[in-house]
Amino acid sequence: MHPDRATTPASAAPSGPELHAGSDFLHLDIADAPRGGRAAWLADRLRVAIADGRIAPGTRLPATRVLAGDLGVSRGVVTEAYQRLVEEGRITGRGRAGTVVVSAPVPAAPPAAPSTPPSPTTLFPPAPGSDIFDAVRTAPARIDLTPGVPDLAAFPRADWLRAERTVLRQLSAADFGYGDPRGAPALRRAVAAWLARSRGITVDPTDVLITAGVSQALGLLAQALRADGIDHVAVEEPGSLGVRQHLNNWGMATPPVTVDAAGLRVDELVASRAPAVMLTPAHQFPTGVVLNGERRRQVAAWARAGGVVIEDDYDAEHRYDRAPVPALRALLPEQVCYAGSVSKLLAPALRVGWLLVPSRYREAVVAAKRNADLGTSVLPQLVLAELMTSGALERQLRLLRRRHVRRRDAMVAALTAHLPEAVVHGAAAGLHLTVTLPGDVPDTAVAAEALERGVKVQPLTWHCQRAHRPGLVLGYAARTATDIDEGVATIASVLRGLR
Incomplete structure (x- = not known):
């Protein structure tokens, strides 16, 4: 019995290539096959597609009746092609689940070495480019305190x-x-x-x-x-x-x-x-x-x-x-x-x-x-x-307000405990706080070093066209109180080390 358990005799299948010019599946065109070697030609086309990854492991192949009808060949041609690949261990019949690819593609070349992510220093230049938010968004961080994101876990x-x-x-x-x-x-x-x-x-x-x-x-x-x-x-x-x-x-x-x-x-x-x-x-x-x-x-x-x-x-x-x-x-x-x-x-x-x-x-x-x-x-x-x-949207807003105000309070408390010399702005509303920092340490350097330690923030001077006192923009809505406290403590440690 062939892989997809068909039992209809080949004579019952459509006959003659004139019925169909080809198949959308792999763009197969039966006119390319030699007259006496259609099964071998089809098996080879499938073998190459599996090897180069166009047909991934786990993919279910078309039923023999369907593919034979699309190509305009007897069903026996497709059955024989599938059987050859079964014997080679490339596909297998799984009953009602059909005929499934089981071999992995053969890589054409050794995989490239993983790219080195940009360093935090290059992520926080004094004059950021137009792609800066894409780069920072994808930079890994243990605690992300960048602004502008609500509590995504609370999505209703x-x-x-x-x-x-x-x-x-x-x-x-x-x-x-x-x-x-x-x-x-x-x-x-x-x-x-x-x-x-x-x-x-x-x-x-x-x-x-x-x-x-x-x-x-x-x-x-x-x-x-x-x-x-x-x-x-x-x-x-x-x-x-x-x-x-x-x-x-x-x-x-x-x-x-x-x-x-x-x-x-x-x-x-x-x-x-x-x-x-x-x-x-x-x-x-x-x-x-x-x-x-x-x-x-x-x-x-x-x-x-x-x-x-x-x-x-x-x-x-x-x-x-x-x-x-x-x-x-x-x-x-x-x-x-x-x-x-x-x-x-x-x-x-x-x-x-x-x-x-x-x-x-x-x-x-x-x-x-x-x-x-x-x-x-x-x-x-x-x-x-x-x-x-x-x-439902009003209910969601009420839930978020209660959650966000607790996290806002946690960030204010953390700043009071760990960075008492910082000045806090904008605490009455929103999803973030802005803090201006004492001294003249560049806030881009603070952000870069904080990211080295796993905490992501935005430097205030990014949002300024003129010279401005250094500061940070800190989002709190998407983090727990524990994360917020740890993140602010890390920032305080960074500042002490850079002074």
Whole structure:
């Protein structure tokens, strides 16, 4: 009996190569086989594919009837080819499991020596390149205290699966086609309701654009602004290196404007003559400062005089010791481009965000989104909409706030115990703390040495275009209290050794 237990006689199989030109399987073309040696030819093609790894161990081969029909040969040809490989120990018959490859591919050359990972010193240059976050993200560390990541272990898997099943039960076949490039209507409605409840923003769902996170939103905005003659966007100083790099990649100059204890210095913004500004007013990155009432009024006056505000509502949901701050977009709908996402609430891997723009930019931004990808993946949008409308997302936020505040407190306690000379900034909200350090030891050197000892952090000066006091940006949301204490103790030890 041949490997896949077929018993139909060969005469019952399709006859004549004229029925089929070939097979998608390994791109086999029976016309290449010699007339009297088809079984040997097929066995050789399979043997070579197993040897070079195109057919991996564990792969189930096509049933003899199926492959014979595809090739337009008698079933006996395929049976004989398979039998030869069985005898050579390359494949085996496993009953109902079919015919399975069991031999490993033969390497064409000795495997290359593993590449040496970059040293921590090269990972923390004073002037990081555009690929720096990719490099740091993949660098191994025992304790990762880099900012910007929520507690990924808290992702609501059960709620997500429940919402996914609900969505799949309701979908029609037509729903699996191409969607609206602006986003699934269900999610646009859910986002509009979410923003009204949590951020005080009144927006028609038809004016919500769904994006692949805030990063894509910035790229779409950059294209629309450049078409409007704007090629300078002022940014906060200190301010997010990643945002600055992204705007630069889209051809935008990013002049720095100082952030102090009250937020962005609007007098500097006016003096810069920049036509647009990028702000994180609810929880400034990386300092944690909230744009105060007087500065908000000044920004509003500047915007009404013709300026464009890009508002990244960074970490707005994660607040612990202060009242909520309304979004600028709620006050200035025709002057503010507003971007948000679920990266800090659920997981960055979802790559789902939203963008609201003044009416004069809406058509250009939608066109840029359509040209970019025809629209964000629809199924995750619909599942997220179900989470928002069912109340599951609010429950997740309440859980995260309780967990994050405990970890924030653990980091403050660790800093008090191990680094009492450091000044802590931004503890009232968010997923990270910023600390400024005593002395003049470069924070890039501190970060490099900490990584040598298994603790990953970000140097504050990365997020500065001008000279700035050294410091560190420390994420706490994704680590346990024990990890946080050990990580901060390691940083303190590094500082003592570098002084």
